[in-house]
Amino acid sequence: MTTLQYAAASLRHYWRTNLAAAAGVAVAVATLGGALLVGSSVRASLSELAMARLGGVHAVVTASALFTESLATRLGTASSSASAAGTTLAGTTAADAAAPGAVPAPVPVLALDGMVIHEESGRRATGVQVFGVDDRFWRLHGVSHGVTGVNGPSGRTAYMSPALAAEFGAKADDALQLRVQKPSAIPSGVLQGRRDEPGRAVRLTLGRVLTREQAGEFSPSPRQGDARTIFVPLDRLQRDVDLPGLANMVLVGGSLGADATRLRERVRRAVRIEDVGLRVRTVAGTMTAIESGAGYMTDIVAAGVTSAVADASGAATPVLTYLATAIKANGRETPYSLISALPRPVIERELDPDTRTPDARPSSASATASASLSPMASAPPIWLSKWTADDLDARRGDTVTLDYFLWSDEGGLSSASASFALAGVLPMKGLAVDRDLTPEYPGVSTTEAMSDWDPPFPVDLTRVRKKDEDFWREHRTAPKAFLRLEDGQRLWKSRYGQVTSVRTPAVDETVLRTALAAHLPASVADFRVIPVRADAVAAAAGTTDFGEYFTYFSFFVVVASLLLTALFFRLGIEQRSTEIGTLAAFGFTPALVRRIFLLEGAVLTGAGALVGTAGAIGFTAALMAALRTIWIGAVGTTALHLTVTPVPLIAGALGGIVAGLGCVMLTLRSFRRTSVRGLMSGGWMNPQVSAERPRWLLAATVGLVAVAAGLVVAGATGAVPGTAAFFGSGSLLLGAGLCGVALGLGAINRRFLTPGPRALVRLGMRNASARPSRSLLSVALIAGASFLIVAVGAFRQGTEASTDPHSGTGGYSLVAESMQPLMHDPATPAGRDALNLGADAANLDIARFRLRPGDDASCANLYRPTSPRLLGATTAFVAANRFSFSTSLASTDAERANPWQLLNRPVDDPRVVPVIGDATSLAYAFHVAVGDDIVIDGPDGQPLKLRVMAALRDSVLQSELVMSDAQFTRWFPRHEGFRVFLIGERPGAGTPHTADAIATQLEGQLSDFGFDAQSAEDRLASYHRVENTYLSTFQALGGLGLVLGTFGLGTVLLRNVLERRREMALLRATGYQRSHLVRAVVAESACLLGAGLAIGLVCALVAIGPAYAERGEGLPIGATLGLLAAVAASGLVSTLLATRAVGSTALLPSLKHE
């Protein structure tokens, strides 16, 4: 017989024990491999979902402002003309732009946020992605993604995603109303900007519902929730929002889209000045003007344009034109006049020679003027046109006052005045009649009469005289007064710039465009190439490594199954100790014996791993099914499915095999000190229980308790963070408890067994002490699992409505978001009037936030947020000091008192922005701590570091990062106004209303803005639901581990019973009834189970002390106790199985040692 044959025979002979050991390995491998496979399946599912929703798109080209739709064409095809107008910013013609290679038809898209109303049902959906597309969109998906049979839509037809259609119950031909934000080239944050522009309503008919395969769920940014998408004809949408020929997104597929570097170069070469919002005009045949469609030119654009013009013609004249509500002098006023600020020499060149002479006023008046000039000696100069000077009867040296409006997002519209000294009068020619000094302002510059003005600020038309109308008819927007450029900029510069146009003597447009291209990189318009497909793959790696999480969640299942494996291997080897001794007696070396058993172990673990691998697939399928159903709260999508990949399975199998063989090795090692005779006689089975109390054990127990107590004190006094202190303390007590059990098992042996009511209980406990290592193992497993289950249960979040400003809702009752930014402050009467809010709104406390839309950073988003949603907090909100913080970088008393002030802390690096985020998002979505930087792409395409200054504790602000308003407007000036709101009722402001009632009222009054309010409590609860689902998952799998642990306990008991069957037979022979023996076994089980549960429970209660003190009744005590009761019940079932063995033990064979 060879070693192999011997091993094979042994495997066959001891098949029952071997089967159990292999089953243990199989469970461990299934659990471990399954947990890892869940991770790869979730990643694969998310990646597939993102890919499916991207369709044929590899990259997206966007800019901070609108650009011409033709950019897409220029990116992809050659132009037939290379006219001056076709010169790109890179100084090439459009034909050049297409030169690097053929492009698979990039597609222009106008993408907007919208609200859809389904007219049949009256249902409405906010936060809908609206895509203005044409046939090219479907062709792109057709070429790269196999979408066929879809064209259009055309006319007033719209296509819809399945989820949105299902939400409405919509079908083809249903009538829809789409309300979208109307983008404007002119920022709302300047005087001329439209702030009360409601969203545009577009009436549509549903053409068809497109499936995911038909690109119906198209989304350029990954999200796992339902795709709520509507496709409308591009030209229709452009017309309805008054943006003909403009787009804000180009979708690029094929090899060009896949090569971001090449695409960036292509964009750089294809962008024209029109794409960055500039236009070139020839003015009066002698001048060329470069203007921004936004009104103001940003400083970087103005500098580039000035340099370009200087290169092209040698002379650049920056101009700033603003509207004054009145020009006043000598008790007279000229209403509503445009004022241009220019470099002084440019103005003085135009002066009427007559007005150059000083003291034009008669001498008698001159004295008066001199006297009056005295206080104005330092007043800045102003020049009036002849018409204005006549209107005001103004002479040189007169004081001229300008009244004008200013707009600030914080303060709204305000009036201001500035006084000047009249320095001269310009004749009615040249600058004084140059209507082109004023950029085109909708509502003003295109009207035939002043009475037709419709500017975004109040105009009192009764002040407009006939002579004003006559001037308007003849000269339109010609300025009536002129300031030095620096004076104008001092008064009217904004965060959007301080120049409205740059002028130069007439210059060849091609030359000018070439010069502009040389001085204006494409980045000035924030053109960005986003490799959405590559980003989606990276984002699909997820904020949450489900493989890691489920490995943690399955920890106790894995440990329990490995312990069971170890137990079965050990029992199997112990069962064969006589055989081992016999082999040794025959002359087998220990190495040979070890080899035989290792061989058997390898076969068993291999077989177990094989079965376990199949089990892992089944386990994963079950977990994925659970994630799609009962645990959907954690993932929010049903799109997750099983994806079998070899690596996790191999890792799980290897883990199980290594653990199994380790068990064999350890068990064999434990026999090394047993003599051959001892093995053969089974003498090793008689425990050498020491009655002595090991000093080290006592010292360890006392030491652990002392350190735990110290931690509790430290936590209570705040020296150590409470949760960490108490959790650490609980863990230490758990260790102390187990040491105590070890001591207790010894102590049981010192108690004298005498007849009495508790004699059988004590006998059972004595039995538990007979195999202290086994008993301790069982107790440790149960205590550890109980500890974690109870402690984890305490982290379940309950949500209650709270007006406490330091609660998770900040004391607000609603969280709202508008599709269209609100420019007016509802906290002011004027703002409420402008927004048409009722008087009740005065009782509301509304905090406003600017919004840069981006990836949801909350736990509800499984994808990694690469471009997070950003909020800008007003100074009023910062001062209000709402919410509470878990940690912060506060170093001063003021910062500690109000950590929001950290948003305003100066930072040396100009590209570092202080932000505050929710602790959960920081930890699990961004994987950063307070003090760390989150790097995002800045609006200029360069990295921007968001430095985390503080972490909010359990707040409704989990989806975003918050920065100061000043930082927000500095970095994201194009994201105007306020779109996110926290709303509560002012204390004592009349009868309180429910959150629903307030939401309904505000949504009705602000429906034009697409205002959507949600209960803050519900929002917080939705976050809690995700976290609680994770905890449920952990508890469920931990509970499964605990059940396996109790099964292990049952196995230990059964083994103990079987090993003691002769003792039991003897006791029965000497008068013990079966019930006596059963009671002893139950006592033994209860001793171990009770000790485990008690230690775990007590230590967990210490660990959750702070949580209990904070939330008290909010803790899920009932559910946790129920779970522990279930554990106790399963332990008792295991015990009963063991006691059945007592009953079935044959008396005579046992006594005869057969």
Place this chain on the structure above:
Amino acid sequence: MLIVSHVSKDYLSPQGSIAILNDTSLAVESGDAAAITGPSGSGKSTLLYIAGGLEPPTTGTVLINNTNPYSLTDDEAARFRGANVGFVFQDHCLLPQCSVIENVLAPTLVDDPARSREYVDRARTLLVEVGLEHRLTHRPAQLSGGEKQRVAIARALIRLPNVLLCDEPTGNLDQRNADMVADLLVSLHRSRAMALVLVTHSESIASRFARRYTITDGRLAGAP
């Protein structure tokens, strides 16, 4: 007293029914002692277990103090055994997790707690009688084979049984220890009015008892 009347015992095996005992009878009065010898497999241990109420006969009756233990329920039989029968086995069957005195007290743990002190005192006395007064708190693993068997004998006597049944009590012992245990049993029997039945394959041990039986092919033969 112990009366075994016309007892037969058959076991079922794959090859059919095997008769271990065949119409065997035995009567031992209180104060009497009997030794039964026979080759391995002759049925002597089976006879002892049937006599002690541990294994029901196929046919025949057993009376211990005029009570047939097989007419009792399991629990009644257990209580009856505890009160009337003491056992000593070839393998001492000591509880390894219990001390010497606790092993002696083991059968009393399910008895009236009020008698606890009485039992403890008796256990100490018995251990003095068996020469182990200096080993009260020792564990079985710390004892020699002969000492373990003496503990087993003390344990068998702790409840003052009417019948003491010993199954090869010296089978695992060397000659010196075997003699010591045999002498002890004879000595203890003399001082107590109980019936003693001892099964052994050792003629020298059996020769110490007045009544000796031999069992062959399931039938008992020898002095009545």
